Amino acid sequence: MIDFYAMPTPNCWRVSIALEEMGLDYEYRRVDIAAGEQFEPAYRAINPIAKIPAIRDRGPAGGGEPIQVFESGAILLYLAEKAGRFLPEDTRERFDVLQWLMWDLSGFGPYLGMCHAFNGGSTPNVGTGEGQEVARPTGKEAADYFGAKSRDLYALLEARLEGREYICNDYSIVDMSVWPHIPPHRLYTVGDLGAYPNLRRWYEALKARPAVQRGFGIDPEVLAGLPAGFRRQLRDEEAPAS
DSSP states (O other): OEEEEEOSSHHHHHHHHHHHHHTOOEEEEEOOGGGTGGGSHHHHTTOTTOOSOEEEESSOTTOSSOEEEESHHHHHHHHHHHHTOSSOSSHHHHHHHHHHHHHIIIIIHHHHHHHHHHTTOEEEOOSSSOOOEEEOOOOHHHHHHHHHHHHHHHHHHHHHTTTOSSSSSSOOHHHHHHGGGSTTGGGGTOOOGGGOHHHHHHHHHHHTSHHHHHHHTOOHHHHHHSOHHHHHHHHTOOOOOO
C-alpha cells in the first residue's frame, strides 16, 4: 500500500494519474497546504522540503522498511519501476522518455506556473473552507515574458505531437506528467487550444481515459470549495449556461 500525500494541483495530478494508470493500491492523504500542514514535523519527516506531493510505500519491492519519495518526477520514476510499466527498457526509448520528462519538470511546468503568477493570477486559499484569494506578484515585463514563453512551449509540444499519438513512442509517464498542465491553459494566457490541433487531439484522447479521469478527480471536497471561476480555468470546465 502506498500513502499518497497531496492536494488537487497539477504537480499532484501527475502522481494520482500514474497511480491509477498503474493500478497500484494507494491511500490518498490530504496535506492542507493552506493550513500549513506541510510544515508539520510528521509530514517533514516524509518530505523534508515541505512540499506536495510525496509518497510512502509501505510494501516496497524486496520488503524492509517503507520507502519515502518526494518530488513528483522522482515519484513517477519510482512508481514506473515498481509497476514495471510506462517506462521503456530499451535504452533509446527509455532516454527519449526521460529527456522529455526532464523538459517538463525543468521547463514546461515551472514556466507555466510563473506565467500564471506574473499575469495577474491569483490562487485561492485551497484549504477545506471557502478560502480567500492569495495575490501573486505582478510586473508587465515579467508577465509579457512568461506569457510569450508559455505560448512558445505549447507550440513546441504541438510540433512534437505532429504525427504522434503520444509524446514518445508509447503512452508513458511523460504523458502523465505533461497532461495536467494542459487543462489550465487559460491561466497561462495560451488562449483556445484550437491553435494547437495536435496538442488538443492528444489532450482530449488522454482526458477520455478512465484512469486519467479518476486521477484528475482526487479530493472532490477541495475542488468543490474552490471559487467557481478559478476552478473552471484550472480544470478546463465549461461555464454553466445562463
